[in-house]
Amino acid sequence: MKPGLEVKIGKLRLKNPVMAASGTFGEEYKDLVDINSLGAVVAKTITLKPYSGNPPPRLAETPSGMLNSIGLENKGLDDFLKNKMKFLKTLKIPVIASIAGEDESEFKELAKHLSKVKRVDAIEVNLSCPNIKGRGMIAQDAKATYRVITAVRKATSLTMIAKLSPNVTDINQIAKSAEVAGADAVTLINTILGMAVDIDTKSPVLGNVTGGLSGPAIRPIALRMVWETRNKIKIPIIGAGGIMDYKDAIEFILCGAKAIQVGTANFVNPKATTEIIDGIKRYLVRNKIRDINRLVGTLNATPGVGKVI
Numbered sequence: 001m002k003p004g005l006e007v008k009i010g011k012l013r014l015k016n017p018v019m020a021a022s023g024t025f026g027e028e029y030k031d032l033v034d035i036n037s038l039g040a041v042v043a044k045t046i047t048l049k050p051y052s053g054n055p056p057p058r059l060a061e062t063p064s065g066m067l068n069s070i071g072l073e074n075k076g077l078d079d080f081l082k083n084k085m086k087f088l089k090t091l092k093i094p095v096i097a098s099i100a101g102e103d104e105s106e107f108k109e110l111a112k113h114l115s116k117v118k119r120v121d122a123i124e125v126n127l128s129c130p131n132i133k134g135r136g137m138i139a140q141d142a143k144a145t146y147r148v149i150t151a152v153r154k155a156t157s158l159t160m161i162a163k164l165s166p167n168v169t170d171i172n173q174i175a176k177s178a179e180v181a182g183a184d185a186v187t188l189i190n191t192i193l194g195m196a197v198d199i200d201t202k203s204p205v206l207g208n209v210t211g212g213l214s215g216p217a218i219r220p221i222a223l224r225m226v227w228e229t230r231n232k233i234k235i236p237i238i239g240a241g242g243i244m245d246y247k248d249a250i251e252f253i254l255c256g257a258k259a260i261q262v263g264t265a266n267f268v269n270p271k272a273t274t275e276i277i278d279g280i281k282r283y284l285v286r287n288k289i290r291d292i293n294r295l296v297g298t299l300n301a302t303p304g305v306g307k308v309i
């Protein structure tokens with residue numbers, strides 16, 4: 001049996017549900033892994049103008065995870081079009097650009113330009129960036145999320161994915177805002193705010209003091225958020241957060257994710273993405289499931305099972 005792995009996200013057809021997550025994967029992987037066997041790649045987030053990012057150190061290892069405070073460092077739209085696209089356009093799989101901005105007009109401008117680029121097949125809107133009014137992140141505010149996604153929707157007919165932040169009280173409210181504003185899918189989740197301390201210098205390990213936690217440490221939280229959101233929105237959910245192997249990916253799919261993204265695992269094992277694809281195939285064969293879509297959201301969560309009476 002050759003199981004069907006194809007999934008649809010908006011207008012995008014992915015030959016399998018495994019994508020490389022934004023900011024964790026790029027050209028440097030081309031000799032280490034067969035990138036064209038992935039479902040899609042999400043490029044690192046770009047802004048309209050170059051951003052210098054946060055002061056070093058920007059990375060710290062933590063138990064079962066890592067903290068990063070890259071701070072959206074990037075060379076801006078022009079460099080992306082001139083340089084980064086050179087490699088991305090050689091790929092035979094969908095290329096998803098990732099955008100961030102300080103206000104709606106910046107997001108809109110980026111989406112408008114990227115929509116004209118031949119090999120940009122979809123746009124992921126990174127809402128985990130500071131709100132223009134300096135009050136937390138856009139993705140922490142349902143109204144700001146609505147405004148930004150509405151603006152991007154007006155600027156592009158490409159498949160648009162809203163990447164949400166876990167640093168919220170009610171993820172359903174934000175996911176719903178993104179859906180109502182016209183997002184074709186949501187990615188759950190970006191990193192979780194955290195920090196680490198060097199007790200000898202009595203100072204924070206990261207130059208920015210706080211950073212985003214990723215890796216296996218955040219997987220239970222990401223899974224819970226996918227599970228909580230699955231019935232609240234109709235658009236597909238792309239699961240991310242601590243997916244290290246195929247078993248983790250299957251957990252997300254059972255909880256309702258139609259596709260998944262692999263981030264931190266790429267740093268540990270450059271072949272993580274392709275090994276996950278192979279593992280998913282074997283799981284489907286073993287369980288006699290002909291089509292991955294039939295597995296999505298099939299978690300057997302009977303209320304009351306395991307309850308102490």
Ligand SMILES: Cc1cc2nc3c(=O)[nH]c(=O)nc-3n(C[C@H](O)[C@H](O)[C@H](O)COP(=O)(O)O)c2cc1C
Binds near residue numbers: 021022024126214265
């Ligand atoms: C070093 C690093 C850089 C990242 N850069 C971005 C980025 O530019 N844009 C974005 O949306 N997410 C970025 N992320 C978040 C990841 O795409 C992903 O959502 C998150 O790390 C959770 O998945 P993981 O535990 O598999 O890494 C970054 C993560 C890491 C570790």
